[in-house]
Amino acid sequence: MADPDARERGNAPDDTSTSTAATYSSPLLAVPGAVPAPEEWPDQGVAWHCGDPLVEQREATAGLVVIDRSHRSVISVTGADRLTWLHSLTSQSFTDLPDGATAESLILDINGRIEHHFVATHFDGTVWLDTEREYAAALLSYLQKMVFWSKVEVREADMAVLTLIGPALAKAIPDTTKAVALPDGGFTRPLGWPAEGRADAVVPRPQLTRWWAEYTQAGARPAGTWALEALRVTSLRPRVGVDTDERTIPHEARWIGTAEQHGAVHLEKGCYRGQETVARVHNLGKPPRHLVLLHLDGSDEHRPMTGDPVTAGGRTVGRVGTVIDHFEFGPVALALMKRTIKPETELTAGAPGREVAASIDPDSLPQYEEVQPGRAAVDRLRGR
Known part of the structure; x- marks a missing residue:
């Protein structure tokens, strides 16, 4: 099934997105059976698959797999204002995010178009953000510029991500309901997609191979990013810069929803850049x-x-x-x-x-049967 021509697979960023940094190479590529991604595949520097991509996908739905995603970048946000500050800048509600909870969020431009997507975990006094490697520098720069007088510190973190997927997740993760600490640093956190049983282990980079060995010894089958991408696609979960373009707004990408709903846009939170577009589509219209x-x-x-x-x-x-x-x-x-x-x-x-x-x-296909709140109010005023 391995095809060395990524253009045949079609899973390379288009000309409007930033190319994936080609400098990263995971130490786990040395694991026997690991096949690196084709040149134009977006997940450069980690295994595309570990010998049999279709069997790896099946195991992710019936057993347990572990996937190296250490090519992602992690940013730490600390300080007393960390939650209220993130709340003011992003599309998700962070003010009441409890310790141990995880949420997805977006940063939009002034017209409500998607610029950044990240996964955020509030754990032990820090909000840990992980994002696509090719967007990390721009996201870090933007966040650092927006600190002003807030009591926050924003830094790049030397952490790596491993993803575990499968109904046998409890064999490897002690708590599948919230983020919990790992020995010697790092944590595990559950996520609600793309299949039954999904958690990430966010670990110090020097411990990446150690935790890979721990999880494979616990029964997780080594797998590549092909497996995650296949399950993500059939779960209708978009990826910024691949499934979005420079015009994409959150409703188009189906990112509407609270943290509990595994969405990235909370419709009842306060002001943030681009909110006007989100509110207008939600209340009066439908996405194009x-x-x-x-x-x-x-x-x-x-x-x-x-x-x-x-x-x-x-x-x-x-x-x-x-x-x-x-x-x-x-x-x-x-x-x-x-x-x-x-x-x-x-x-x-x-x-x-x-x-x-x-x-x-x-x-x-999304369902558009419900009348939008704003449209219903207009109809009532007109006596309809």
């Missing part, structure tokens, strides 16, 4: 595009690339995001599609001359 799952023609030797168009009758109606081979569904992709496109529409995905037939999974 939405994230859906595409099934691709598996008989075609080609695969579309991230950033390629999705077309209907020769007209561009969407944008391809992550493209992946799934152990049950075959070749699938996430795509940002115009909201008006019906699931029965005949589609193609890919650059001219390399198009493949595609179809929208009807179960992946």
